[in-house]
Amino acid sequence: MTAHADATRRRVHDLLRAEEERILQRWTDLAKTSAEELRDLYRALRLALGDERDDLADVRGLLAELSRERARQGHTPSDTARVVFCLKEAVHEAVASDGSAEALKGFIWFSRLIDDLGLYTFEVYATAREKIILDQAEQLLELSTPVVKLWEGIVAVPLIGTLDSARTQVVMEKLLQTLVETGAEHAVIDITGVPAVDTQVAQHLLKTVVAARLMGAECVISGIRPQIAHTIVTLGIEFGDIITKASLADALAYALSRSGAEISTPRRTRIAVRTEEV
Secondary structure, three states: OOHHHHHHHHHHHHHHHHOHHHHHHHHHHHHOOOHHHHHHHHHHHHHHHOOOOOOOHHHHHHHHHHHHHHHHOOOOHHHHHHHHHHHHHHHHHHHHHHOOHHHHHHHHHHHHHHHHHHHHHHHHHHHHHHHHHHHHHHHHHHHHOOOEEEEOOEEEEEEEOOOOHHHHHHHHHHHHHHHHHHOOOEEEEEEEEOOOOOHHHHHHHHHHHHHHHHOOOEEEEEOOOHHHHHHHHHHOOOOOOOEEEOOHHHHHHHHHHHOOEEEEOOOOOOOEEEEOOO
């Protein structure tokens, strides 16, 4: 920074210090917010301008906190940036009252600095929103891929919606973790709620079945509707030796029989299950 530029900067800093209460009150009025919300930010900025190292870390930290807080309150990023930009008008009034050439030239430099800080609030807001969206997406994945215990030694994964790579990974992790925790030897993957099955979806299902087999669990895929069966045949998709059933009830009956349970259907459509003693 040249001696002249340094002089203009010092003049702005002197004005911010001498006219602090006046500028802060005017800034509060223009931004339509409380002085408590802006006072710490103002003083951090004033101290940073008096520091020859150009260290704005504290200012940016307070701006990030202000941006996140106002985002939680429902304000838009434009609202927060506008609060920052209002400081220029408040400082310009003090500069105009001073009237010196150094103050006027210093205000141009100060105005550019405030523009950069206002844009910084946009960056903070965008980053915060992106994190919120990613967290919500992960939560939705967790909620949309439950693993439930159907019977002793039998668990099920009811799938609803499109099955993509990210969701397959969640399904696989949750299923394997449940197999470890329960010691289940049979897993039913129900795709009744999956709207369509293409080659990619089929590959995802096969990966999940292979992963479960490595854990010592036998898998059954249920929910093969006529339309899906027709698509699978048309695409030439091979499930190999994987057992498939039309409904979850059929898959459960198969898994029960494989686990050693005897199933009978007496009159009145009641189902009795008797587990063989070992």
